[in-house]
Amino acid sequence: xxxxxxxxxxxxxxxxxxxxxxxxxxxxxxxxxxxxxxxxxxxxxxxxxxxxxxxxxxxxxxxxxxxxxxxxxxxxxxxxxxxxxxxxxxxxxxxxxxxxxxxxxxxxxxxxxxxxxxxxxx
Amino acid sequence: xxxxxxxxxxxxxxxxxxxxxxxxxxxxxxxxxxxxxxxxxxxxxxxxxxxxxxxxxxxxxxxxxxxxxxxxxxxxxxxxxxxxxxxxxxxxxxxxxxxxxxxxxxxxxxxxxxxxxxxxxxxxxxxxxxxxxxxxxxxxxxxxxxxxxxxxxxxxxxxxxxxxxxxxxxxxxxxxxxxxxxxxxxxxxxxxxxxxxxxxxxxxxxxxxxxxxxxxxxxxxxxxxxxxxxxxxxxxxxxxxxxxxxxxxxxxxxxxxxxxxxxxxxxxxxxxxxxxxxxxxxxxxxxxxxx
Amino acid sequence: xxxxxxxxxxxxxxxxxxxxxxxxxxxxxxxxxxxxxxxxxxxxxxxxxxxxxxxxxxxxxxxxxxxxxxxxxxxxxxxxxxxxxxxxxxxxxxxxxxxxxxxxxxxxxxxxxxxxxxxxxxxxxxxxxxxxxxxxxxxxxxxxxxxxxxxxxxxxxxxxxxxxxxxxxxxxxxxxxxxxxxxxxxxxxxxxxxxxxxxxxxxxxxxxxxxxxxxxxxxxxxxxxxxxxxxxxxxxxxxxxxxxxxxxxxxxxxxxxxxxxxxxxxxxxxxxxxxxxxxxxxxxxxxxxxxxxxxxx
Numbered sequence: 001x002x003x004x005x006x007x008x009x010x011x012x013x014x015x016x017x018x019x020x021x022x023x024x025x026x027x028x029x030x031x032x033x034x035x036x037x038x039x040x041x042x043x044x045x046x047x048x049x050x051x052x053x054x055x056x057x058x059x060x061x062x063x064x065x066x067x068x069x070x071x072x073x074x075x076x077x078x079x080x081x082x083x084x085x086x087x088x089x090x091x092x093x094x095x096x097x098x099x100x101x102x103x104x105x106x107x108x109x110x111x112x113x114x115x116x117x118x119x120x121x122x
Numbered sequence: 123x124x125x126x127x128x129x130x131x132x133x134x135x136x137x138x139x140x141x142x143x144x145x146x147x148x149x150x151x152x153x154x155x156x157x158x159x160x161x162x163x164x165x166x167x168x169x170x171x172x173x174x175x176x177x178x179x180x181x182x183x184x185x186x187x188x189x190x191x192x193x194x195x196x197x198x199x200x201x202x203x204x205x206x207x208x209x210x211x212x213x214x215x216x217x218x219x220x221x222x223x224x225x226x227x228x229x230x231x232x233x234x235x236x237x238x239x240x241x242x243x244x245x246x247x248x249x250x251x252x253x254x255x256x257x258x259x260x261x262x263x264x265x266x267x268x269x270x271x272x273x274x275x276x277x278x279x280x281x282x283x284x285x286x287x288x289x290x291x292x293x294x295x296x297x298x299x300x301x302x303x304x305x306x307x308x309x310x311x312x313x314x315x316x317x318x319x320x321x322x323x324x325x326x327x328x329x330x331x332x333x334x335x336x337x338x339x340x341x342x343x344x345x346x347x348x349x350x351x352x353x354x355x356x357x358x359x360x361x362x363x364x365x366x367x368x369x370x371x372x373x374x375x376x377x378x379x380x381x382x383x384x385x386x387x388x389x390x391x392x393x394x395x396x397x398x399x400x401x402x403x404x405x406x407x408x409x410x411x412x413x
Numbered sequence: 414x415x416x417x418x419x420x421x422x423x424x425x426x427x428x429x430x431x432x433x434x435x436x437x438x439x440x441x442x443x444x445x446x447x448x449x450x451x452x453x454x455x456x457x458x459x460x461x462x463x464x465x466x467x468x469x470x471x472x473x474x475x476x477x478x479x480x481x482x483x484x485x486x487x488x489x490x491x492x493x494x495x496x497x498x499x500x501x502x503x504x505x506x507x508x509x510x511x512x513x514x515x516x517x518x519x520x521x522x523x524x525x526x527x528x529x530x531x532x533x534x535x536x537x538x539x540x541x542x543x544x545x546x547x548x549x550x551x552x553x554x555x556x557x558x559x560x561x562x563x564x565x566x567x568x569x570x571x572x573x574x575x576x577x578x579x580x581x582x583x584x585x586x587x588x589x590x591x592x593x594x595x596x597x598x599x600x601x602x603x604x605x606x607x608x609x610x611x612x613x614x615x616x617x618x619x620x621x622x623x624x625x626x627x628x629x630x631x632x633x634x635x636x637x638x639x640x641x642x643x644x645x646x647x648x649x650x651x652x653x654x655x656x657x658x659x660x661x662x663x664x665x666x667x668x669x670x671x672x673x674x675x676x677x678x679x680x681x682x683x684x685x686x687x688x689x690x691x692x693x694x695x696x697x698x699x700x701x702x703x704x705x706x707x708x709x710x
Binding site: 043046048049050052053055056059074077078081082083 | 502
């Protein structure tokens with residue numbers, strides 16, 4: 001299966017990016033081939049709706065799971081509509097998260113925040 | 123890097139006054155002002171050198187080439203923002219244009235183009251030991267979460283070794299606040315004891331809670347309305363939020379700020395109170411790091 | 414109507430603004446309206462309208478404000494994604510053979526509907542907030558409210574100002590949103606005069622400068638009210654002197670006023686000394702406007 005992670009730099013030693021929509025890159029890791037590919041997040045420079053565009057990129061790259069520290073409502077709606085599961089990263093290192101994911105130790109991301117434009121305060 | 127974010131919900135509650143005192147007390151090596159609409163922190167952090175400046179671009183805005191324009195009026199009719207006027211020549215109102223690109227699309231002769239538009243300016247003050255990142259949106263530009271993200275990125279890359287970062291947040295509860303929350307370890311809310319201040323504070327607490335970030339509350343100018351201050355403390359109690367202190371209204375604070383100083387640079391009541399709050403916050407921040 | 418205006422017809426729109434929230438915009442505009450007695454107060458701070466907390470208007474009538482947003486017919490959509498690529502606001506996504514519209518990010522530009530080759534997109538109305546009208550003594554109170562999370566309050570402000578296009582014998586006070594963003598520009602567009610409220614600190618000067626630039630850009634006549642004045646030196650006052658800006662009033666910092674205001678009470682109605690303060694301010698401002706009208710018709 002293919003796993004996507006927002007990352008700060010284009011290498012496996014990089015840390016997980018704290019933001020999903022405005023992460024500079026996504027790592028797409030293939031658990032079968034152990035191959036990794038870094039894709040540019042063209043949503044990074046969007047003035048608005050970055051989460052939606054970033055999520056579209058994840059979907060278009062045919063990821064089966066997304067590992068992220070947090071995720072906005074709009075982005076989560078896109079990801080879920082594509083039947084991609086969202087897991088919460090628990091380490092800052094990419095490798096630790098991948099290992100934890102493989103061991104089934106990463107929790108499903110429960111708290112979806114309101115996002116830049118939505119529903120805050122309700 | 124541990125990040126402490128100072129927020130208020132409402133503007134003018136004293137966020138920057140408290141942030142600048144914390145920066146001084148912690149001798150912070152990294153700090154940022156995320157109030158990109160009306161940044162003030164640079165006024166009292168004592169940098170005498172010029173910052174490095176970088177333009178910040180928002181969405182490109184439309185521009186009409188009148189040499190090509192055939193006055194078909196399509197652009198004006200299709201603009202939902204009343205941003206195009208026809209007399210004497212077809213022209214885009216830079217401030218009304220939201221950058222949607224509809225005029226460019228409908229123009230039959232290619233007379234409309236989208237041009238990069240500077241929406242603000244990023245500034246970085248730095249020396250061998252510390253870095254201060256800030257920005258100012260231009261007049262007429264809407265609030266932007268992206269600029270806030272840029273401010274924080276700039277701070278982090280300029281002072282990647284700093285152990286503690288203090289961030290003066292944006293007012294309100296909208297997009298810039300959410301952007302300032304990402305990656306933060308703790309939030310300190312500076313509340314004001316007014317009816318409108320309380321409702322804004324509640325909204326920001328809910329927002330921070332959704333991010334799962336530990337949130338503490340203090341009250342500034344608590345003695346301007348003791349009854350409302352008590353309401354705030356009671357609210358914190360009910361919600362299980364750490365209440366870390368009260369700061370008095372103090373004309374000494376005004377004096378310090380007008381000298382370009384923080385309130386802990388001079389001997390004043392509010393300075394002493396904020397110092398106590400600072401120690402409580404540091405305890406909370408470093409306790410959290412154990413788990 | 415105060416006596417000094419005599420029998421002359423008053424028809425003025427006065428916008429009250431400040432570079433930052435919490436400066437005293439609402440204090441000034443609400444108390445000016447109360448001091449004027451027969452007047453209209455328009456709250457354009459649609460994200461956080463607070464004027465109604467003070468004026469407590471009654472007999473509220475309200476009207477919802479809508480914008481148009483796209484609606485997709487997934488039967489007609491062939492997945493060409495032209496709309497997704499076009500939308501500069503990233504309000505559209507195409508997932509599993511379905512187009513999804515994100516209402517709260519949409520700016521209602523109508524572009525996607527225009528360009529869809531399959532005519533799969535149409536528009537529907539979406540409520541983004543409302544305007545309310547009520548009465549508080551002799552003050553007509555208009556409040557605009559933007560629902561939380563909506564992209565822009567400009568359609569609401571437009572509605573508020575259209576509803577309040579110039580009437581005779583009426584003073585209108587416009588409580589603007591803080592800052593100098595496009596939403597503030599919209600609010601002051603038709604104002605005859607702008608009152609800038611400033612705090613007596615270095616911060617206050619910086620924030621005052623922002624709105625000062627704004628009113629200059631729009632060629633609006635304006636004056637400054639210095640709020641929260643202490644005995645200390647006032648950098649905002651210095652700024653006005655340097656720039657040759659007219660100071661139309663000074664509001665002292667005092668605990669009684671602070672308490673009244675934080676309890677959302679109208680100072681003018683509670684204490685004669687505040688009535689006098691704001692009546693004087695009103696008189697100064699009205700004279701300024703009339704002077705402007707006479708010299709720059």
